[in-house]
């Protein structure tokens with residue numbers, strides 16, 4: 677059962693209980709709902725309470741503000757991660773794949789490195805069992 681607040685053409689509000697929304701629509705469609713105050717069968721569901729409509733609108737704005745905040749935090753985390761890698765690892769530039777291999781096979785000192793690798797190079801390293809992490813690139817900021 678659902679309760680609807682119904683309003684007649686003269687503006688009288690009254691509550692009615694219906695099995696479901698389809699039952700209400702069927703009754704209203706064949707003049708089966710009568711205003712208890714004036715007997716009019718010209719009725720329609722009263723509009724939703726303004727309070728509900730308002731809170732819905734506010735909810736959307738809050739969600740958007742929160743998404744912005746989350747995006748800012750992710751950006752900060754990415755920048756922190758890059759700073760940490762840059763402070764603790766050797767930059768080997770485009771030699772990354774070769775150097776990673778040399779370290780993996782004991783031909784170079786074991787250490788953290790970072791540099792550029794193509795997608796193919798990264799996949800080959802992965803297939804050879806060499807651990808490679810992709811650094812997310814933070815979007816450029818005008819600063």
Ligand SMILES: [Zn+2]
Nearest residue numbers: 684688711714
């Ligand atoms: Zn009425």
